[in-house]
Amino acid sequence: MQPVADAARRGCAAGSPDGWRNGQFDVVRQLMALHGELAPPRQRRDYARIASRSVGVEPDVYCWQPAAWPPFLEHYAIVRGGEQTSLKSVLDRGASRIDLDPAMCAALGRYLQRIKPSEVTYQNFELAESLIVLTHEAEHLKAPSASEAAVECYALQHVRPLVREAGWGDAFANEIALLAWEIYYPRVPPPFRTGECRDGGPLDRSPGSNAWP
Numbered sequence: 001m002q003p004v005a006d007a008a009r010r011g012c013a014a015g016s017p018d019g020w021r022n023g024q025f026d027v028v029r030q031l032m033a034l035h036g037e038l039a040p041p042r043q044r045r046d047y048a049r050i051a052s053r054s055v056g057v058e059p060d061v062y063c064w065q066p067a068a069w070p071p072f073l074e075h076y077a078i079v080r081g082g083e084q085t086s087l088k089s090v091l092d093r094g095a096s097r098i099d100l101d102p103a104m105c106a107a108l109g110r111y112l113q114r115i116k117p118s119e120v121t122y123q124n125f126e127l128a129e130s131l132i133v134l135t136h137e138a139e140h141l142k143a144p145s146a147s148e149a150a151v152e153c154y155a156l157q158h159v160r161p162l163v164r165e166a167g168w169g170d171a172f173a174n175e176i177a178l179l180a181w182e183i184y185y186p187r188v189p190p191p192f193r194t195g196e197c198r199d200g201g202p203l204d205r206s207p208g209s210n211a212w213p
C-alpha cells in the first residue's frame, strides 16, 4: 500500500482544488496498479472498437478479472467517501484508458459474438448497461467539459444503433433501447440524470426523429 499512501500524501499537500482532484485520481491509479498486479486487467481492442465506431474516440479498454475488481472497488469506495457502490468502470482521462467491471466485459463479449440475450435472463439489461457504460466513458473523452448528465444521455442514445448493428432486427433494438430508458435510466443517481434528456429535448441527438432514446 506504500505507493497508494505516497500518492495520497502528495495529493493532500497540493495547494489547489485541481491539485487535490489530481491527487485523488493518483490514489485511484495506484489502487488499480495494486489490485491489478495479481490478476492483471486484459486489454480489449475489440471492445475499444465499439467505442471508436459509435463515439469516434480511440480509448484503450481494459477488462478486469472477477478476482480483482471487487477488492479494488472496496478500496475505491473509501477514496470516494463511500459514494460509488456500484461502479462499473473507471476512466483515466489523461491516458484515454477505460477499465471495465468483469460483468460488463462479459456482456460486451456476448454482444460481439452475437450471442443474443435470452428473454428470461438478466442479460438483456446487462447488454443495455454495458453499452451505456462503455460509451459513457468514451463520450467523456470526446467532450471533456460535458456534464455527467449530458454524457449519460448521449450514451443512452448509442444503445439502439449498436444493438441494431448486431443484426437482431429493429424490434429487438427498440426493446433494448426502451429497457435502457425505462428500467436503467430511472435508477441512475441524480447527477447523471436530467430532464433535458428526453425526446426532442436539448440533449436529443436526433431531434428530427421521434425514436427515443
Ligand SMILES: [Zn+2]
Binding pocket: 136, 137, 140, 148, 151
Ligand atoms: Zn462519467
